[in-house]
Amino acid sequence: MNQQAANTVFLVPGQGGDPRCALHDLYRADHGCRATIDDILDDIERASGGAGQGLREVLLSDTRSPAMAPGIPQLASYAISVVLDRVLTAAGFHPEVIVGQSFGEIAALVCAGVFDVPDGTRAVCALNAAFRGFEGRGAMVLVLASEPDTRRLLADVDRTDLVLACVNSPKQTIVSGPTDAIAALFDQPGDCPRLVRLAVPYASHHPELVVVADRFRAGLRGTRQRPLRVPVHSPVGRRTYSDTDDLHEALVDCVTKPVDLAKALEHTGSRHDTLFIELGVGDGLCRCAHATLPSARTLAPLTGDLSWLTGAPSKSPVALRQR
Numbered sequence: 001m002n003q004q005a006a007n008t009v010f011l012v013p014g015q016g017g018d019p020r021c022a023l024h025d026l027y028r029a030d031h032g033c034r035a036t037i038d039d040i041l042d043d044i045e046r047a048s049g050g051a052g053q054g055l056r057e058v059l060l061s062d063t064r065s066p067a068m069a070p071g072i073p074q075l076a077s078y079a080i081s082v083v084l085d086r087v088l089t090a091a092g093f094h095p096e097v098i099v100g101q102s103f104g105e106i107a108a109l110v111c112a113g114v115f116d117v118p119d120g121t122r123a124v125c126a127l128n129a130a131f132r133g134f135e136g137r138g139a140m141v142l143v144l145a146s147e148p149d150t151r152r153l154l155a156d157v158d159r160t161d162l163v164l165a166c167v168n169s170p171k172q173t174i175v176s177g178p179t180d181a182i183a184a185l186f187d188q189p190g191d192c193p194r195l196v197r198l199a200v201p202y203a204s205h206h207p208e209l210v211v212v213a214d215r216f217r218a219g220l221r222g223t224r225q226r227p228l229r230v231p232v233h234s235p236v237g238r239r240t241y242s243d244t245d246d247l248h249e250a251l252v253d254c255v256t257k258p259v260d261l262a263k264a265l266e267h268t269g270s271r272h273d274t275l276f277i278e279l280g281v282g283d284g285l286c287r288c289a290h291a292t293l294p295s296a297r298t299l300a301p302l303t304g305d306l307s308w309l310t311g312a313p314s315k316s317p318v319a320l321r322q323r
Contacts, residue, residue, distance in 0.1 A: 007271045010088075010095040010111065011289070012081045013280035014102030016140075016198045019076035020068070022281045022302060023059040023083060029306050036086045040117055044079055047118035051125050055079065070135070070201075071128040074103065078124045081107035081279040082117060084301055091309055093277060097231045097240070097268050101285065102166070102204065102259055103127070105234060105251055111279070113229035114247055123251065126219025130212045130255070131202050138203025139182045140165060143173045145193035150175065153192055157185050165205035166259040169291035174259075176203040205236075205258050213255040220248045235264040261285075265292045275299065 026033050041059070045052040051071050058068055058076050068076070081104065089095075100108025106127070110120035143150050147164070150173040154162055162185060165176035175185065186195060203209070225247050233240045236254050241247060269276065269289065276289040276298045283300035290296050301308060 007274040008093055008095050009268045009274060009276050010085065010098045011276055011278045011285040012098065012100040012104035012108040012111070013278065013285050014104045015074060015077060015200045017077060017281040019073060019080055019281055020058050020064040021061055022080050024062050025306060026087065027060050029309060032090065033087055037083050040079060040083050040086065043117040044075060044121045047121035048075060048125055051075065074124050074128055077280065078107050078120065080281060082110055084279040085111040088277060088301065095230055097233050099233050099235065099264050099268055101235060101261055102254055105236070105254055108232050109247060111230070112232045114226055115223060119223040122223055123220060127216055129219055130215035134212060135201040138176065138178045140198045140200045140203060141175045141182060141185060142196040142198055143175055143193050144171060145173060146171050147173055149193060153188070157188055159184055161208065163206055164258060166261060168261045169288040170262060171291060172288065176206045178203065204255060207256050209255050213252050216255055217252045220251065223248065233264055233268050235259045235261045238263065261288060262292050265289050269293045269296055277301065
């Protein structure tokens with residue numbers, strides 16, 4: 001395909017999306033997609049051991065199963081991002097830079113060649129293990145408000161254990177904290193921004209999660225850092241990584257440090273011809289890109305038809321998703 005913009009940015013989402021049935025249509029699109037998906041899922045299932053049981057059914061089924069075993073949503077989201085990276089690059093989309101949001105930094109580093117698929121899988125399993133015992137003790141809440149308004153809301157709630165975890169766009173943030181602090185947030189009287197509890201089983205990007213960070217660091221031992229093939233810009237590190245960075249430690253930082261996705265979007269999308277492509281089940285990051293950069297062009301591959309696979313001029317990525 002020769003239709004891509006001069007500056008293409010892959011956006012890798014974090015947790016919260018529903019991965020069930022996500023790869024069903026892509027798996028049946030053509031033999032190349034099927035082979036790519038089979039190869040990646042085989043690698044993930046082998047590297048995850050019993051933790052990956054049921055992953056293939058979750059992603060490839062044409063019906064939504066009523067529940068997913070613990071750890072499967074994270075492995076499934078990771079698999080989706082890696083699959084989309086392989087399929088999109090085979091279709092001619094070559095990123096100038098990759099941005100991983102939160103949990104998405106693991107897949108972003110795999111897509112950039114820093115970790116292979118098995119090591120990335122081990123990193124996901126290590127993160128799941130690090131948070132074991134913290135499920136249900138904390139939560140994350142989407143706040144449809146600007147960063148200043150969210151900070152004022154937190155000051156009104158007056159809970160020091162409630163923190164601003166993410167700035168997604170000029171009018172969208174995420175708050176993180178223990179369950180009782182989250183309850184206090186929802187109980188705040190008077191007019192307040194719209195609040196949406198996210199489908200994440202624990203709080204993250206919270207400075208009090210030092211124990212989780214230490215467990216995760218220990219779990220990453222044995223995974224090997226390789227040279228970057230594609231630049232990765234971190235909304236947590238607020239910089240573009242280099243091969244001299246300890247990228248294991250960069251992943252650990254994602255447990256306790258906040259995310260500024262809006263600044264990452266501004267940095268990577270400063271050119272007028274930038275095309276943002278979301279490597280996930282929805283278009284949440286594409287919406288953040290458009291909210292941050294109103295002229296942004298975006299493509300969310302799994303939210304519509306799969307005509308982007310063919311490269312037909314009338315179905316170029318710019319035509320598919322210019323909001």
